[in-house]
Amino acid sequence: MDIDTFIQLIPNFGFPIVITFMLLKYLMDSIKEKFDILDRTLKELIDLIKDLKTDP
Template identity: 80%
Template sequence: MEIEKFIELVPSFGFPVVITFMLLKYLMDNIKEKFDTLDRTLKELIDLIKDKKTLP
């Protein structure tokens, strides 16, 4: 959601509610990036373990 839409919501819902939603959106975006990194790293680790098992 764009910042302009949040600004339009301030008179309707109040400042604390709008700030809460902005923080929630920021946290969700940040957590998604961290989970994507974790997922990629775990896949790489699994591949390394599989390669290690196949070696004689």
């Protein structure tokens, strides 16, 4: 494989790979925020249930 062929392959494969990783990072950040909210909500719910059990 000569250098010209290699240079032609970079735009064909490099660009989609970069875009894929950018989208993956965006999705992971978005999912992390949603999991943080879910975790906080579940902890609050557990605390409320515990309070209900202890109140006579």
